[in-house]
Amino acid sequence: VPLSRSALLPLLLALGCGTKPTDSALRAGDSAGASSCDGPVDDVQSGLQVDCATSGCTLEVVSTSPAPPDRGNNTWQLQVRAADGTPAALQDLTVAPFMPAHDHGTAPAEFEGTAEGTAWSVGPFDLFMPGRWELRTAFTRADGTEDTAVVAFCVEG
Numbered sequence: 162v163p164l165s166r167s168a169l170l171p172l173l174l175a176l177g178c179g180t181k182p183t184d185s186a187l188r189a190g191d192s193a194g195a196s197s198c199d200g201p202v203d204d205v206q207s208g209l210q211v212d213c214a215t216s217g218c219t220l221e222v223v224s225t226s227p228a229p230p231d232r233g234n235n236t237w238q239l240q241v242r243a244a245d246g247t248p249a250a251l252q253d254l255t256v257a258p259f260m261p262a263h264d265h266g267t268a269p270a271e272f273e274g275t276a277e278g279t280a281w282s283v284g285p286f287d288l289f290m291p292g293r294w295e296l297r298t299a300f301t302r303a304d305g306t307e308d309t310a311v312v313a314f315c316v317e318g
């Protein structure tokens with residue numbers, strides 16, 4: 162990656178987080194509260210399935226570590242299921258954790274998954290702030306069809 166994580170993280174915090182520009186990075190990271198997780202979220206646990214954007218499949222959360230997701234390093238196992246529920250083979254799967262309210266993601270921004278049978282392991286990715294995160298997932302099915310799915314969840318302070 163062109164920028165080291167240690168160089169980019171303070172930049173992300175300075176640019177994206179908190180409404181008061183004078184807040185320090187630590188202050189922004191500590192500003193947990195009910196209002197920090199506004200918006201719809203999924204109940205992230207083993208077996209959760211969310212709809213794919215276009216091709217009629219679902220994205221299943223096989224497992225997360227830690228469970229439920231928490232601040233710091235997280236590793237997830239994901240699996241795409243066809244419309245009939247059978248596990249779908251994929252060519253690739255990439256996730257981009259993102260905080261829409263703050264308009265920032267992680268460093269690096271994307272994490273390529275590793276196939277484990279029909280499931281894919283992604284991470285560790287650092288959910289470094291409390292609040293509402295989206296795991297924006299993009300993948301290519303065996304027939305070349307590209308699709309996306311989003312899992313939204315709250316990270317507690």
Ligand SMILES: [Cu+2]
Nearest residue numbers: 178260263290
């Ligand atoms: Cu943030």
